Amino acid sequence: MKRFRNILVAVDTRFDEHPIIDEAVAIAEQSGGAIKIVDVVPEFSWTVRLTLNDHEHMRDLIAEEKRTKLTELSAPLKAKGIDAESKVLMGKTSVEIIREAVRGEHDLVMRVTKGHDSRSKGFFGNTGSRLLRQCPCAVWLVTPERQQFQHVLGCVDTSTGDLIDGELNNKVFELAKTISGFHGGFYSIIQAWLTWNWQMLKSRMEPEAFTEMEAANKKQVTQQLDHFLATHGAESSPSNVHLVNGDPADVITRFARKNDVDLVIMGTVGRSGISGAVVGNTAEQVLARIECSVLALKPSNFVSPIASED
Structure with a gap:
């Protein structure tokens, strides 16, 4: 939890209970960090601005x-x-939260998964989804009714050898261990693995040859995962580590x-150094399907498409 020392907590002050602040306090007390609590006055629709003469005064x-x-x-x-x-921030909720995160150089944004007035049909509201995609720092969306994190799932991919994946894997492991212990x-x-284009290969290979190839692939992925665990002082293939064959989004959800x-x-994972970086395809699919709190981590080179305007 010491990773987060500058926390931005977005709340809706129309309500009396804000358990998400309690979680932020617990983190700040452990890390010695600071907390900024914000709420957003949303934009008035053009019809309101047109029909309400004193709309600026009302705002x-x-x-x-x-x-x-x-x-x-x-x-x-x-x-x-x-x-x-x-x-107090003024404007479009997700945009202003992201701008404040950039201005204040925050390392964590916390918010509920879905606002009370959200019209989104998904588990995450539109604001939460935009924060997950565009906010440059870590975003922790918490379900309002469930504040205890007894079972924490860290999702890694140690098979690529990519530096960005390696950075994120380390953060995921560290935080999964720390947050679960704290609570x-x-x-x-969990790590999902698939043989590259396995359907195409399986239809063109002898069954025995395909089975041997898959076994070799699994062995290599297992060795890479074991090496990663060893760097974190964990034993090879412990009972709480799951290497599962299948599509990553399906496996995780x-x-x-x-x-x-x-x-x-x-x-x-976003495109390196490009303004307008996007969430990776697997992450996008997982976020569209899961129905629990989520802590989404960005690589250090992630560039938000939303500027601070300062």
Whole structure:
């Protein structure tokens, strides 16, 4: 948890309970980090701006109400000796949260998975989904009804030899172990593997030759995973590490549902150095299917398409 020392917590001050702040406090107390609590005054639709003559005054009143409530939320944190502040943002919720994350050089953004007024049919609301895709730092989306993370699932891919994958694998393992331990729970590590174009190859190879090739492929992937575990002081093939043959998105979502996972930690890979970096295909599919809290990690070279405007 010491990795996160500058936490941005996005809340909706219309509600009285904010357990996500408690989680942020626990992290900050362990890391000695700072917390900034924000709420966003959303953009008024053009019809409201057209029909409400004093819409700017109304917006200012809403902002002042939120500012007062944010001050009340941050006061107990300051009383505990935590470096805490609050701020009201104005504009499109996801855009302004990302801009604030960039401006403040935050290393973690925390928010509920789905806002109360969300019209999104998925498990994650539109704001949460945009944060996962475009926010340059780690994003932790928490289900409102489930705050204890007893079973944490870390998703790795040690088979590529790619430096970005290696960076994310290390972060995933470290955080899965730390967060589960902090909550008195346990963690699992999962890696899916597939033989390249196995369907095409299987239809063109003798069954025995294909079986031998798959066995050799699995052996190589197993050795790579064991080497990764050894670098983290873990034994080879422990009971909480799962190497599963299959499509990664299918493997991860099926495991999470079957094993009552509370939190999935995974890396998202963007195009190096390109503004408008995208979430990797596997991560995109997993995020569209899972129904639990998620901590999404970005590589250090991830560039958000949204500028801070400062």
